[in-house]
Amino acid sequence: MNDFSPLRDIPILIGSFFVLTAAVGVLRFPDLYSRLHASSKLVTLGSAGIFLGAALELTEAAAFTRLAAILLFQFLTTPLSAYLIAQAAYLRALPPRLSGPDEWNQLGRHPQPGDEPPREDPTG
Amino acid sequence: MILNLALVIVTLSTLLVAARVLRGPSWGDRIMAFDFLSVNLIVLIVLITVKTRLLVLLDAALVLSLLGFLTTVALTRYLLTGRVMR
Numbered sequence: 639m640n641d642f643s644p645l646r647d648i649p650i651l652i653g654s655f656f657v658l659t660a661a662v663g664v665l666r667f668p669d670l671y672s673r674l675h676a677s678s679k680l681v682t683l684g685s686a687g688i689f690l691g692a693a694l695e696l697t698e699a700a701a702f703t704r705l706a707a708i709l710l711f712q713f714l715t716t717p718l719s720a721y722l723i724a725q726a727a728y729l730r731a732l733p734p735r736l737s738g739p740d741e742w743n744q745l746g747r748h749p750q751p752g753d754e755p756p757r758e759d760p761t762g
Numbered sequence: 763m764i765l766n767l768a769l770v771i772v773t774l775s776t777l778l779v780a781a782r783v784l785r786g787p788s789w790g791d792r793i794m795a796f797d798f799l800s801v802n803l804i805v806l807i808v809l810i811t812v813k814t815r816l817l818v819l820l821d822a823a824l825v826l827s828l829l830g831f832l833t834t835v836a837l838t839r840y841l842l843t844g845r846v847m848r
Contacts (some may be wrong), residue, residue: 648763650809654768659803661775664782664798676796688768688805692812701811704803704820708804708827715831719797719838726783726838727790 646695653687657678669735670727678720685712765813772809776802793837800830 665678686709693705728734779802807823808817821829836846 641763648813650768650812651764653805654771657802658771658775659804660780660798664795665778670788670794672793673791677794681798681801683800685805688772688808692808694813696815696817698817699774701817701820702822704817707806708808708820708824711824711827711831712801712804716801719834720794720829721793722835722838723790723797726842727788729842734787734791 643695646691648658649687649691649694652737653684653689654690656684657688660684671724674720682712682716685709704721713751765809769809769813770804772802772805776806789841793834793841796837797830797834800826800833804830 643747655678660680661677664673665679667673667676689705689709689712696702696705766772776799779795781800783792783799786792786795804823804827807826811819811823840846
């Protein structure tokens with residue numbers, strides 16, 4: 639405990655706690671979509687905390703710019719990848735766990751493997 | 763001290779997500795867990811950079827963040843349309 643510096647250690651501790659929470663959520667949640675919720679949001683917050691602590695500890699300009707670039711890229715791509723995984727899973731007939739009917743589906747039932755996807759290439 | 767604790771915590775979360783990769787009932791769980799694993803590896807590399815003061819490792823973390831997103835996009839495109847490129 640002799641080298642405790644709060645400016646570095648508190649964001650790193652908070653960030654690693656959120657990363658562990660996200661891992662427990664990914665392991666314990668019952669559904670792909672709720673697991674996506676846990677992984678995308680909590681991992682963004684946890685990695686932001688750890689990058690902030692690292693940038694406050696490594697005071698060189700090179701380290702700061704690289705960490706800022708990684709953090710910006712994480713903020714841009716983590717929601718995108720979660721959106722892509724959820725879209726592909728829903729269009730390829732992975733039914734979500736719901737308590738009622740699927741209100742987003744025009745067919746009134748979960749998409750089945752024989753159904754046509756709404757568009758041929760939804761990403762294009 | 764706190765850095766070692768953070769390394770242990772992030773490694774533990776990596777092992778938990780690796781269990782999800784092995785168990786994952788569908789391919790969507792596996793893609794999501796691989797995405798999570800790439801982010802976890804970036805966080806581990808940043809923590810080791812703070813511990814050892816080797817700033818070269820941050821370039822590896824930057825490249826790994828680009829590659830992880832590219833892998834997710836390629837896998838989801840392949841599973842949705844049957845091919846990666848047009």
